[in-house]
Amino acid sequence: MRRLPPLAAVRVFEAAGRHENFTNAAAELGMTQAAVSYQVRLLEERLGAPLFVREKGRARLSPLGARLLPTLTQALDSIDAAFAAHRVEDESLLTVATTFTFANTWLAWRLGAFQVEHPGIAVRLMTGNSITDLHGGEADIAIRAGAQPWEGLVCEPLMRIDFTPMCTPSFLAATEARLARKIEPADLLSLPMISPDDPWWGKWFDAAGVKHEGRRPVAGLRLDSQADEGHAAMGGQGVVLLTPEFWKNDMRDRRLVQIFPLTATAGFRYWLVYPEHRRKVPKIRHFREWLIGAIPGDHVP
Template identity: 65%
Template sequence: MTRKMPPLAAVRVFEAAARLENFTAAANELGMTQAAVSYQVKLLEERLKAPLFLRERGRAVLTPLGAKLLPGLTQAFDTIEAAFASQREEDEALLTIATTRTFANAWLVWRLGAFQLDHPDLGVRLVTDGKLADLNAGEADIAIRAGQGQWDGLEAERLLPIDYTPMCSPGFLARVEAQLGRKVEPADLPTLPMLSPQDDWWDNWLCAAGVASEGRPKRGGLRLDSQADEANAAMSGQGFVMLTPYFWRNDLAEGKLVQPFPLTTEGNFGYWLAMPPARKSVPKIRRFREWLLREIAKGAEVHQGPRG
């Protein structure tokens, strides 16, 4: 059904001028000039083919037609305002964060409860479905993404680099070194069980370690979609895996994982905090950003120390 309505902008101006009985006051409320208010009212009168106001000095007096229209229009605008106010309240009460499964499972969920306790008025929803959330469309308030920091229409702030190195479980390493009769070396890795062997991180790290990786087997092996899954598989003794030490330092300290070699490789990727520029000052987003940067800074201080 096609709605047969006058221009909504003109209707809105008429309602304000009629309610306030003054064109200047209506202009101030709507952020318009008095001339613009007069113009919109005139457009509506021409559409209706009847006057809505009797102009008197300092006051806009409604005609019978104007007085008849005002109550229904005021009620309609009150309903619209209430609908948007409800949405604003709901939006202000819930922070939706989109991120990768790795960042969520290996770092964020361990700390997010502390943020929520510090802000009990704010609900927190975490989205890790692997889909790149459209922040400008409101699918999430803010995102923590892996990449190079370039996403159209978004402001990105670098949180930390993504470096990586081989890791495995202590038991798996002990078995490998028992079979070799010596400590494992980087050159041994292409012949040993690897998790996600097709990952380019393996080639990059092996090259940095001075090991030619051309021709290494990339088929077979267990292929997993995230560091979170790969780390769990490594902890269960299924092979060497390429992981970011920053995320797994607790598991390293607790002896669930070991890092056989001190060498780490860093590509041109990092984790970034991304948000629409226009929403950067929204209180809930500002509070989360400030908290996240503090937590990242604390973790970076620990990360600079010797690795266990």
Template identity: 65%
Template sequence: MMRQLPSLAAVRVFEAAARLENFTAAANELGMTQAAVSYQVKSLEERLGAPLFVRERGRARLSALGRQLQPALTQALDAIEAAFAVTRAEDEATLTVATTQTFANSWLAWRLGGFQVAHPDLAVRLTTGDRMLDLGAGEADVSIRSGLGDWPRLEAHRLMNIDFTPMAGPRFLAQVEAELGRPLQPGDLAELPLISPEDPWWDSWFAAAGVAPGERRRGGGLRLDSQANEGHAAMGGRGFALLTPVFWTNDIAEGRLVQPFATLGTRGFAYWLCYPPERRTVAKVRRFRDWLLARFDEERSR
């Protein structure tokens, strides 16, 4: 059933004027002109068909009807304010970050603890997946996305370029080079097991390495849905995976992966921090943005 409610704007104005018993004071509280307050009260009186105030010089005294309505309306507006205050407090206390599984597992999860130590009052909820959440609809506060940075109605900050190069587990690479009887060359990969061999990014890397497209064997091979899974498959000796070096720094340093070539491929993509422009001054968004950009600046300067 449709609610039979008067204008909530008029109710709000009446409540302030009734509580203060002064139109000028109500106008100051609400950031309105006195004329606007008078107009809203008059419109409510016309709807009710009875006066809410007895006008006196310098004072608006409540009528009997006004005295009857004022306590209930004040209580109702207090309840509405409290409900929104709880929601606002919950929203301000939790930051929801959406990103890909690869970025989360290979970079963000390792560093997110530093943000929470710096901001112990703010809980962080990390959600991963390839679906782009609707930030405008509030599905997440911020998103870290891969692409060209041209998403409509979003402010985007470039974090890092996405480049890539083949990597493998050290035992697998040693076995391959033993069979070849020499160090691995880029052209050799055309006939060796590749992880996700149908990924078009392989073509970009082979082109950067000077390997003609027709030389590469296609089909077969293990196919996985994320770079995170591909990297772990490479560690397990399943073949060469095309990986972004910055995501695998620890694994390379600790000997779980080997990067045999310095050649990097790129398709012009980058990772971006995104959020709706109207959210740029929200405290939790600003704090996370400043921390994240500072971390990337720090790591680039090393």
């Protein structure tokens, strides 16, 4: 077990010893001269010997003080270097926790723009559907999906999560050729659905005015994330519910088509989440400003 003297007193002695002047030490440490004198006296009482020879306008180191000062200065420099290394690393690395879907269908496509604006900040993505402990330091900031804010955190709404059926152009063309007409919402009940047990299908059918109670979904793939579901749909596996904002590139390049203009919602949205006490941390502030500027026009104020 270490038998250390009060570290506050050690720090004050080291500054006073370097300057050999209590007034200058007080200015460096943001203390009063009286407080410096008090801390030095505490340390001298602990050691049972003087650390300074008091002279007019100067506090000259005693033999004991002169012997201790170089070692203590080196020790404090080492402590400062250890924390400085952490500060540099912390300021230059931003860890963002978010869902697999948001990361892969929206955020990863746009992060390059943030890096161009802030080349000194590297971004590490943590993806998953479990809740990250922001207070415990697992991540700096999170983008979460939910219906309500989380207690004890700053929660800024980003975008509503809406959804609508999509499929490949070839799947839609083949379906309409078989029907010999344009597809209608009720026709989806007899088509292969990706994640057919997803309760959001019921929300969309309700919005479309389609009776679906008691329906037996056509067998289809069951996947855990919208990102996987969208890629399965691009493989021609059936019809899938997707958020249009996440799949703009794929719709533009005709890998997917939105079958109907109607979108529905279950009341969920994406939120930007971070601890209140870290609101003014530069890397978090820069990312927040960039992200809100990059969110489309349906950003929720």
